[in-house]
Amino acid sequence: MKKFDVIYVGLLLVGAFWAFVINSANDEPIDRVQPCDLLDIVSQTDKYMTTDELARRLMSDDPTLALIDLRSKTEYDKYSLTGATNIPLENVLDDEYVDIINQDIQTVVFYGNSSDLAAKAWMLTKRLGYQNSYILKGGLNRWVETILRPREPQETASRVEFERYSFRKAASSYFGGGSALGESTTTKRLSAPIKRKKKSAAGGGCD
Amino acid sequence: MKKYIIIYLVGILALTSCNSKESRSFVLTPKEAAKANSQTNIISPQLLGDIYYSRNNTTIYQFIDLRTPQVFENGHVKNAINIPFRTMTRNKSCRYFLNQDVINIIYGESTEQAIFAGFFLQQIGVKNYFIVLGNYDFIKDNIIDHYNVYSAHYNPEIAQYDYARIVAETAGARNYASSPKAAKPAATFKRKKKSAAGGGCD
Amino acid sequence: MKHIKLFKGILLVFIAFAFSSCTETVLDSKQATINLPQITDQSDAIVNFFNNSGDYINGENSPYLISVDEVKENIDKYLLIDTRYHEDYVLGHIDGAINVDREMIIDFLKSINIYQYEKIIIIDNTGQGSAYVTSVLRAIGYGSAYGMKFGMSSWSKVFADRWQKNVGDKYANYITKEEFAKAPKGKIPVFKTKGQSISEILELRAKEVINYNFSVTVDNLIKNIDDYYIITYWSKANYDIAHLKEAVWYQPKKSLNINVDLSTIPTDKKVVIYCNTGHRGSSVAAYLRILGYDAYNLRFGVNSFIHKEALVNGWHAYIANEKVNDFDIVIGENPSKEKKAKANTIINPDLNFKHREVIQPDPSEVCD
Known part of the structure; x- marks a missing residue:
């Protein structure tokens, strides 16, 4: 009987080791979740940062914000948000950027013209188990509509809406007038990124 | 006792690792996924309309609705099947996505949801699908109830505004000289008076 | 001991299960392409398509017109397309309007991001060409297209004569109260294009008809009256008061559906539609032309031949004082005073653009 026990335990250990070797032999970032778990994470996790929230944090000079502009360099050069780093979506997992994307001190906010690119980048970070990343809901288009060109609410609107409107108007004059041009801010680097500690267990498989 | 424990453990392992979920793993590595072409599996409104209005003649196109069953009940594309986003990988649902005899047209409650679903399928190596940007309301308003495939706002990832100019125009443009682009089209579209405008109708 | 063997057996089965079910089959998924089956009966397909896709010509807001006042108020949100001859355009146009020939319009619209504009306004001299x-644009999927009512003749007094001079009572003796029956139901016209799908067929049809000289003057109509099947396109009550001899009544926003009376329109005759001012007649003529009918609009509607009768009965008789405004115009080649085309600045007033428009009062009776 003991032989069997040993064989089984041995098999398991070898299997686990093998899996580990296979995963870490690759220079790719390691998948932290299985496909089926990814869907649960995507549908359950808090994904979005609203433009209002972003404006609020930018206006208070929040040092923990890491803005990632996922559009092409050309578009980024025309205009982007203050302090944003330009990482086109296809390069977002390149080694040189891993310290920006994968860390749990700063809040990473992805954006493009809309939410599409950001949704993809965000999904990848979740696949790799990175924390603290968000999608700017509606992207720059929504940024223009809500922050730069806020619409006055109807007279019958609630007080909350009026308060939001007055905030947006203030934000509009804060961000307007060329203060947020891409060119002038590209030099600004993110404060030293802090490496995220590797987590021990690779999370239960689900396939 | 030990044997029982071992048997129990292995049994659990076998069950947990394979129960109820389709055993698919990622085909694309994260880096490959980031670099994958994102446009090939997006369907245009015109094609969507063409498929919708010629569907009686063909069964190859399968609409898949990712919204919750409750919302699905309140209205959906005719003959669409309901696979809520979270259940996409369940064995039952997975069949539909892996079925290579049909082309799946996927829509959800928002553009992002459709993109998540499409990007997910791309990562596990499924290619025979198209996603609909916008959402069900978009299809209903601009394809089914009215045919409005050209005017309807479809690809949100296009810049809607000249951002730099708007920033410049907002609240006292300091330090920024706006450089409006030169006027373009006119020339090629001009209409010349025809010789005999015979009872012209304008 | 037997128990233990049994357990071993179960154990092996478990392991076998674990490995076998977790070994995934390689999925051979090919990039999907869309190949739609050839549409054999194109005319039938398009008629049914119109019926199933909201039946735009019989829609609540048909014929999709917009007043000059509304255009003036929202000038920054709209894309203004001036379809007049270039000579007229140079004489004066609305600030920002771009001069585009009728036959170029579809290509032009494809070249820009039109959903950035809340509405696309089509402008001409009298409003009939716009309608x-x-x-045509509505039929092929441009749901934000609107025709400017009464055209530039209503925008500026400079162009007022384009309407004013066509108003008259020349054929007041040609009207009757006698009712004429619709022709019996028959076939719909047959056409064939190179298009493969609904959208391709629609576009080819649209390009074929969009520049057609679709209007007929009342003089020409009376001269060749036997060539025409005349449709009076307004309410039955108005039809009963007076209509052109031989004219048949069709109910606006209802009759021209394949399931109602569309097939009573003869395919071997010219068809002329008239209403109050020629707007709705033009709109309907475009729809019928796309379907393959030889359809025309009676220019300026009843205003062109029984203006007094129209005044008495309140049939949208043209009264210059009510219609003509004196809004600003820009003279010359440039679309805008600021020497830049407004249409080139990217503006988007509403991201969640919806098809539905403001509902007008009692639409079935309104005949423009």
């Missing part, structure tokens, strides 16, 4: 082009 025609608008109807």
Whole structure:
């Protein structure tokens, strides 16, 4: 009987080791979740940062914000948000950027013209188990509509809406007038990124 | 006792690792996924309309609705099947996505949801699908109830505004000289008076 | 001991299960392409398509017109397309309007991001050409297209004579109260294009008809009256008061559906539609032309031959004082005073653009 026990335990250990070797032999970032778990994470996790929230944090000079502009360099050069780093979506997992994307001190906010690119980048970070990343809901288009060109609410609107409107108007004059041009801010680097500690267990498989 | 424990453990392992979920793993590595072409599996409104209005003649196109069953009940594309986003990988649902005899047209409650679903399928190596940007309301308003495939706002990832100019125009443009682009089209579209405008109708 | 063997057996089965079910089969998924089956009966397909896709010509807001006042108020949100001859355009146009020939309009619209504009306004001299082009555009999927009512003749007094001079009572003796029956139901016209799908067929049809000279003057109509099947396109009550001899009544926003009376329109005759001012007639003519009918609009509607009768009965008789405004115009080649085309600045007033428009009062009776 003991032989069997040993064989089984041995098999398991070898299997686990093998899996580990296979995963870490690759220079790719390691998948932290299985496909089926990814869907649960995507549908359950808090994904979005609203433009209002972003404006609020930018206006208070929040040092923990890491803005990632996922559009092409050309578009980024025309205009982007203050302090944003330009990482086109296809390069977002390149080694040189891993310290920006994968860390749990700063809040990473992805954006493009809309939410599409950001949704993809965000999904990848979740696949790799990175924390603290968000999608700017509606992207720059929504940024223009809500922050730069806020619409006055109807007279019958609630007080909350009026308060939001007055905030947006203030934000509009804060961000307007060329203060947020891409060119002038590209030099600004993110404060030293802090490496995220590797987590021990690779999370239960689900396939 | 030990044997029982071992048997129990292995049994659990076998069950947990394979129960109820389709055993698919990622085909694309994260880096490959980031670099994958994102446009090939997006369907245009015109094609969507063409498929919708010629569907009686063909069964190859399968609409898949990712919204919750409750919302699905309140209205959906005719003959669409309901696979809520979270259940996409369940064995039952997975069949539909892996079925290579049909082309799946996927829509959800928002553009992002459709993109998540499409990007997910791309990562596990499924290619025979198209996603609909916008959402069900978009299809209903601009394809089914009215045919409005050209005017309807479809690809949100296009810049809607000249951002730099708007920033410049907002609240006292300091330090920024706006450089409006030169006027373009006119020339090629001009209409010349025809010789005999015979009872012209304008 | 037997128990233990049994357990071993179960154990092996478990392991076998674990490995076998977790070994995934390689999925051979090919990039999907869309190949739609050839549409054999194109005319039938398009008629049914119109019926199933909201039946735009019989829609609540058909014929999709917009007043000059509304255009003036929202000038920054709209894309203004001036379809007049270039000579007229140079004489004066609305600030920002771009001069585009009728036959170029579809290509032009494809070249820009039109959903950035809340509405696309089609402009001409009298409003009838606008209604025609608008109807063609609506048919092929431009749901934000609107025709400017009464055209530039209503915008500026400079162009007021384009309408004013066509108003008259020349054929007041040609009207009757006698009712004429619709022709019996028959076939719909047959056409064939190179298009493969609904959208391709629609576009080819649209390009074929969009520049057609679709209007007929009342003089020409009376001269060749036997060539025409005349449709009076307004309410039955108005039809009963007076209509052109031989004219048949069709109910606006209802009759021209395949399931109602569309097939009573003869395919071997010219068809002329008239209403109050020629707007709706033009809109309907465009729809019928796309379907393959030889359809025309009676220019300026009843205003062109029984203006007094129209005044008495309240049939949208043209009264210059009510219609003509004196809004600003820009003279010369440039679309805008600021020497830049407004249409080139990217503006988007509403991201969640919806098809539905403001509902007008009692639409079935309104005949423009």
